Amino acid sequence: MPERLRFVFRPLETLLLVIVMLLGGLGFALVTAAIQLRQETNPIPALSGALLPPAVLALALLFLHLLLQWRGVEVEQVILPIVGLLLAVGLTMIWRLRPPEAVWQQLWRGFIPGVSLMAVLMIYPRLVERIRRDWVIGISLAGLGLLIATAFFGVVDESGARLALKLGPLPAVQTSELIKLALIIFLAWYIEKEGEAVEGRARSLRWLRIPAVRYFIPGLLYVSLATLALVMMSDFGAVLILGALFVAMLYAGFETRIFLTVAAVGLGLSLLVGLVLAFTWEIPAVIQQRLAAFINPWSNAPLLIDGQPAGVTIAEGPGYQIQQAIYALIAGGLTGTGLGFGLPNNIPLAHSDFIFAAILEELGAVVGLALLAFYLILLLRILRVAVLLPPGQQFERLLLVGISIHFFIQVLVMVGGTINLLPLTGVTLPFLSQGGMALLVNLTEVGLVLAIVQRLEAPSP
Amino acid sequence: MDILWSTLLFTAKWLFIGLIYLALLVVLLAVRREMGLQVRSRVQTPSTAAGRLKVIKTGSDPHLRPGAILALDNETTIGAAQDNRLTLADRFVSGRHAQLRWDGAEWWLEDLGSRNGTLVNGRPSPPHRQQPVAFGAMLTIGDVVFELVE
Numbered sequence: 011m012p013e014r015l016r017f018v019f020r021p022l023e024t025l026l027l028v029i030v031m032l033l034g035g036l037g038f039a040l041v042t043a044a045i046q047l048r049q050e051t052n053p054i055p056a057l058s059g060a061l062l063p064p065a066v067l068a069l070a071l072l073f074l075h076l077l078l079q080w081r082g083v084e085v086e087q088v089i090l091p092i093v094g095l096l097l098a099v100g101l102t103m104i105w106r107l108r109p110p111e112a113v114w115q116q117l118w119r120g121f122i123p124g125v126s127l128m129a130v131l132m133i134y135p136r137l138v139e140r141i142r143r144d145w146v147i148g149i150s151l152a153g154l155g156l157l158i159a160t161a162f163f164g165v166v167d168e169s170g171a172r173l174a175l176k177l178g179p180l181p182a183v184q185t186s187e188l189i190k191l192a193l194i195i196f197l198a199w200y201i202e203k204e205g206e207a208v209e210g211r212a213r214s215l216r217w218l219r220i221p222a223v224r225y226f227i228p229g230l231l232y233v234s235l236a237t238l239a240l241v242m243m244s245d246f247g248a249v250l251i252l253g254a255l256f257v258a259m260l261y262a263g264f265e266t267r268i269f270l271t272v273a274a275v276g277l278g279l280s281l282l283v284g285l286v287l288a289f290t291w292e293i294p295a296v297i298q299q300r301l302a303a304f305i306n307p308w309s310n311a312p313l314l315i316d317g318q319p320a321g322v323t324i325a326e327g328p329g330y331q332i333q334q335a336i337y338a339l340i341a342g343g344l345t346g347t348g349l350g351f352g353l354p355n356n357i358p359l360a361h362s363d364f365i366f367a368a369i370l371e372e373l374g375a376v377v378g379l380a381l382l383a384f385y386l387i388l389l390l391r392i393l394r395v396a397v398l399l400p401p402g403q404q405f406e407r408l409l410l411v412g413i414s415i416h417f418f419i420q421v422l423v424m425v426g427g428t429i430n431l432l433p434l435t436g437v438t439l440p441f442l443s444q445g446g447m448a449l450l451v452n453l454t455e456v457g458l459v460l461a462i463v464q465r466l467e468a469p470s471p
Numbered sequence: 472m473d474i475l476w477s478t479l480l481f482t483a484k485w486l487f488i489g490l491i492y493l494a495l496l497v498v499l500l501a502v503r504r505e506m507g508l509q510v511r512s513r514v515q516t517p518s519t520a521a522g523r524l525k526v527i528k529t530g531s532d533p534h535l536r537p538g539a540i541l542a543l544d545n546e547t548t549i550g551a552a553q554d555n556r557l558t559l560a561d562r563f564v565s566g567r568h569a570q571l572r573w574d575g576a577e578w579w580l581e582d583l584g585s586r587n588g589t590l591v592n593g594r595p596s597p598p599h600r601q602q603p604v605a606f607g608a609m610l611t612i613g614d615v616v617f618e619l620v621e
Contacts, residue, residue, distance in 0.1 A: 402576030
């Protein structure tokens with residue numbers, strides 16, 4: 011089938027992207043002016059340098075926008091502007107919290123490669139089909155292999171976690187971000203391939219349908235190996251995300267409700283194993299510390315295990331980070347202190363894990379709630395594409411489900427951790443937090459969505 | 472910091488919040504408008520049907536043999552009348568009994584308003600309603616039982 015390409019206008023996307031570009035420029039100018047004024051200097055000369063990063067963002071968004079118009083894609087004009095808006099707010103906050111080099115690092119290490127990958131996926135949407143047919147085993151094995159290599163040979167950072175793999179002169183790679191996308195692709199392929207066999211050969215025991223276990227084994231093995239490696243790296247946030255992806259994609263991929271039962275049994279078993287471990291073996295110090303901080307964030311006594319201070323990433327006690335986040339929420343109130351006028355750098359890791367607390371302090375709950383609304387719309391729009399896909403395309407549909415759940419669970423865990431509704435887990439907020447690899451992976455996922463979107467036809471009223 | 476600058480910064484802060492909410496408003500209006508539109512898939516379904524029927528129980532049809540494999544078309548009508556794609560001589564099969572349709576990915580069964588109904592895995596299929604049928608499913612048409620195989 012020859013591809014028919016004709017230029018179409020995407021007016022809604024144009025309008026939204028103009029708003030996003032204005033927002034980025036305004037945010038950077040506002041931050042720069044506020045910081046200069048607090049140092050009692052004239053802000054005018056610094057402003058020109060401050061407009062360079064938002065200009066890069068605007069150019070990249072414009073490029074993607076023109077690309078979609080040139081490809082003749084008429085549907086789904088909301089996803090790209092939402093991602094752009096989250097990026098604009100995130101970069102503004104990084105500009106506020108960190109030296110300018112951090113913003114450039116985010117742009118060069120995460121944003122530019124991510125946008126390039128998005129562009130490749132949008133120009134060649136058939137790549138999704140290629141991935142499904144030829145590359146899926148390579149991608150999943152590479153993801154798992156890199157992760158296991160990191161668990162053994164990774165670089166240990168200051169908090170004692172091995173998160174990054176350094177290969178020769180290349181910059182260190184956070185392989186725990188890569189494994190999430192690898193797992194989504196692997197599970198989508200695996201469920202599509204084996205799902206019918208598993209369901210078709212299910213044995214009926216009255217109301218309970220026992221699925222054929224041997225078709226499960228490769229999938230379970232993959233997830234277990236990845237989880238083990240992540241536990242060795244003591245990256246429990248990633249373990250949580252992997253588990254959530256596994257359960258969600260199994261649930262979405264099978265018709266019979268038995269798989270909900272299987273997931274529940276799996277959860278129950280892992281709880282049991284966790285309990286046994288808790289009594290016989292030692293719970294990792296990080297988890298003890300996080301739980302102590304969750305139960306009583308106001309305790310300043312350092313956590314002791316066998317008389318030694320344990321898992322001390324923060325000298326001031328386990329609850330210090332959450333205390334500072336709560337102070338930030340209070341200082342921010344409904345409308346915030348204004349960009350540049352709060353003290354968000356009091357929160358440890360305000361630029362990555364706790365960026366939402368920094369946003370709540372300086373921009374207030376109004377902006378925080380709006381960002382949550384954007385995340386929700388993003389989730390629903392991606393799921394909508396999955397629903398509208400034609401019946402045969404199970405792989406693509408599961409891919410979309412996995413991607414949307416990935417975004418959703420990260421937001422849930424991180425925002426819950428910030429406001430102390432959930433025990434704190436170190437994951438990044440998609441598109442907002444600083445972290446080159448996380449941004450690169452998230453942008454690639456958006457690229458996959460925008461490649462699959464091209465299979466939908468223009469709406470007819 | 473003089474009054475001019477603080478007024479400017481105050482205005483800019485509210486402009487920033489305002490722009491975020493403007494974007495949210497536009498997105499919400501667009502999402503609401505699109506709810507009424509139909510979006511169709513660009514991909515055409517392939518034409519070859521993958522699937523056959525295996526006879527499990529022959530009922531009162533003398534032509535059928537248990538274990539026999541019957542080929543299926545993309546749209547296979549099943550019934551006692553001669554113009555069906557698959558004609559069954561069982562006593563309890565209606566003239567136009569049921570239809571199996573391949574959409575490129577899976578099989579859909581529709582009961583065409585038969586007198587005795589069509590069962591999928593022992594459960595009655597609602598008449599004139601298409602329902603997906605997985606491979607390995609048992610289809611009961613009259614007294615004849617088929618298994619849908621690949």
